[in-house]
Amino acid sequence: xxxxxxxxxxxxxxxxxxxxxxxxxxxxxxxxxxxxxxxxxxxxxxxxxxxxxxxxxxxxxxxxxxxxxxxxxxxxxxxxxxxxxxxxxxxxxxxxxxxxxxxxxxxxxxxxxxxxxxxxxxxxxxxxxxxxxxxxxxxxxxxxxxxxxxxxxxxxxxxxxxxxxxxxxxxxxxxxxxxxxxxxxxxxxxxx
Amino acid sequence: xxxxxxxxxxxxxxxxxxxxxxxxxxxxxxxxxxxxxxxxxxxxxxxxxxxxxxxxxxxxxxxxxxxxxxxxxxxxxxxxxxxxxxxxxxxxxxxxxxxxxxxxxxxxxxxxxxxxxxxxxxxxxxxxxxxxxxxxxxxxxxxxxxxxxxxxxxxxxxxxxxxxxxxxxxxxxxxxxxxxxxxxxxxxxxxx
DNA sequence: ATGTTTTCTTGATAAATGTCAAGAGTTTTA
DNA sequence: TAAAACTCTTGACATTTATCAAGAAAACAT
Numbered sequence: 001x002x003x004x005x006x007x008x009x010x011x012x013x014x015x016x017x018x019x020x021x022x023x024x025x026x027x028x029x030x031x032x033x034x035x036x037x038x039x040x041x042x043x044x045x046x047x048x049x050x051x052x053x054x055x056x057x058x059x060x061x062x063x064x065x066x067x068x069x070x071x072x073x074x075x076x077x078x079x080x081x082x083x084x085x086x087x088x089x090x091x092x093x094x095x096x097x098x099x100x101x102x103x104x105x106x107x108x109x110x111x112x113x114x115x116x117x118x119x120x121x122x123x124x125x126x127x128x129x130x131x132x133x134x135x136x137x138x139x140x141x142x143x144x145x146x147x148x149x150x151x152x153x154x155x156x157x158x159x160x161x162x163x164x165x166x167x168x169x170x171x172x173x174x175x176x177x178x179x180x181x182x183x184x185x186x187x188x189x190x191x192x
Numbered sequence: 193x194x195x196x197x198x199x200x201x202x203x204x205x206x207x208x209x210x211x212x213x214x215x216x217x218x219x220x221x222x223x224x225x226x227x228x229x230x231x232x233x234x235x236x237x238x239x240x241x242x243x244x245x246x247x248x249x250x251x252x253x254x255x256x257x258x259x260x261x262x263x264x265x266x267x268x269x270x271x272x273x274x275x276x277x278x279x280x281x282x283x284x285x286x287x288x289x290x291x292x293x294x295x296x297x298x299x300x301x302x303x304x305x306x307x308x309x310x311x312x313x314x315x316x317x318x319x320x321x322x323x324x325x326x327x328x329x330x331x332x333x334x335x336x337x338x339x340x341x342x343x344x345x346x347x348x349x350x351x352x353x354x355x356x357x358x359x360x361x362x363x364x365x366x367x368x369x370x371x372x373x374x375x376x377x378x379x380x381x382x383x384x
Numbered sequence: 385a386t387g388t389t390t391t392c393t394t395g396a397t398a399a400a401t402g403t404c405a406a407g408a409g410t411t412t413t414a
Numbered sequence: 415t416a417a418a419a420c421t422c423t424t425g426a427c428a429t430t431t432a433t434c435a436a437g438a439a440a441a442c443a444t
Contacts, residue, residue: 034412060333060337062337066337068333068336068337070329070332070333082322082325082326082329083326083329086322086326126318126321129318129321129322129325130274130278130321132325133274133321133324133325133328134274134275134278136325136328136329136332137262137274137275137328139332140262140328140331140332140335141252141260141262143332143335143336143368144260144261144335144365144366144367144368145252145254145258145260145368147400147401148400148401167420167421167422168421168422169420169421169422173336174336175336176335176336176337177401177402178401178402178403179421179422179423180401180402180403180404180422180423180424181400181401181402183422183423183424184401184423184424186422187423187424226442339430340430340431359390359391359392360391360392361390361391361392369431369432370431370432370433371391371392371393372392372393372394372431372432372433372434373430373431373432375392375393375394376393376394376431378392379393379394
């Protein structure tokens with residue numbers, strides 16, 4: 001499964017054999033069963049997680065016990081909690097596998113070191129962060145501008161690969177609407 | 193006004209005199225009157241803008257003509273459009289001064305070069321980006337989890353300096369609620 | 385200083401969305 | 415393979431929020 005990760009990297013920038021080895025040396029594989037947690041609220045997150053297989057959800061639970069999904073991560077995506085990663089404080093998030101999954105883990109210390117030792121890698125993670133930021137700006141725009149129906153249409157268009165792989169009520173949670181409303185929206189669309 | 197910018201930088205990392213000079217050489221000052229634009233939809237954004245004085249708003253206009261505010265920028269903050277900056281495509285945003293403002297501008301080419309020539313600066317802009325990303329994650333969390341009243345409480349708590357400096361209906365726009373609803377929420381709060 | 389524009393409020397009403405509850409269909413688990 | 419858990423749908427109703435309209439107050443511009 002480390003191959004999946006090395007292929008991903010070599011697709012993003014030119015990777016020598018030594019560099020490839022430097023990565024493989026610091027990677028560990030974590031296999032998760034469906035419903036199993038990669039991170040639980042209260043734990044400190046000090047690593048980087050690359051999804052080689054499966055689907056994860058990152059979510060928070062509010063005082064009323066309602067879950068709010070911040071992110072889905074599928075193959076070739078990353079998961080984690082940047083806030084806890086940088087602050088060293090306990091995380092407010094849970095990260096859970098929605099399907100059996102295989103995750104490539106790199107400890108923070110190694111990851112941070114490799115970013116410096118392999119400048120192309122540092123540049124890549126920066127551009128990843130830039131794109132993550134832009135994606136989150138787009139999500140904010142959708143959430144303050146769109147109706148529930150428009151939010152759903154935007155989601156399915158932006159993430160077609162995720163749409164059919166996860167329960168509908170989780171898409172509703174991600175969009176900040178109730179599962180019943182989403183069900184009715186889909187019913188409306190089907191009638192058209 | 194470049195002093196304000198140089199003070200800001202030297203507060204963030206140790207800045208030698210030569211480095212200080214390197215920055216001042218590439219900066220230009222743009223004075224904006226209230227209502228004047230720093231960026232208009234359709235223009236390509238290829239610079240970095242630091243607010244030395246005043247308040248800016250970054251917003252989009254939808255098909256119905258409704259404005260949606262993505263960001264406010266006050267003294268010691270940055271403004272711009274990262275998407276246009278990196279893609280070279282026309283911006284979907286407008287950036288407008290809400291008060292007379294003074295902006296320090298650095299062309300993209302110079303900025304990108306200084307990030308490399310002065311590694312501490314590159315690290316700083318990266319950490320700025322990390323913090324911007326975390327802030328936008330928090331905004332997403334608020335927007336999918338909170339009621340209109342909670343969103344307003346969260347805003348005033350997170351940005352007390354902005355709250356009293358801009359018209360209420362613009363906070364409503366930023367939060368994705370109608371100005372009437374925000375007015376009623378404030379009325380409720382006042383009664384308690 | 386005064387006319388103009390902007391901002392905020394309030395009421396009446398409409399529309400969107402949420403909540404609760406029940407049931408059918410599906411998938412998972414033991 | 416049967417029971418349990420989960421998922422989705424639908425109806426009835428409640429609540430939240432938006433819209434439209436009008437007027438008062440405040441800020442701005444000449």
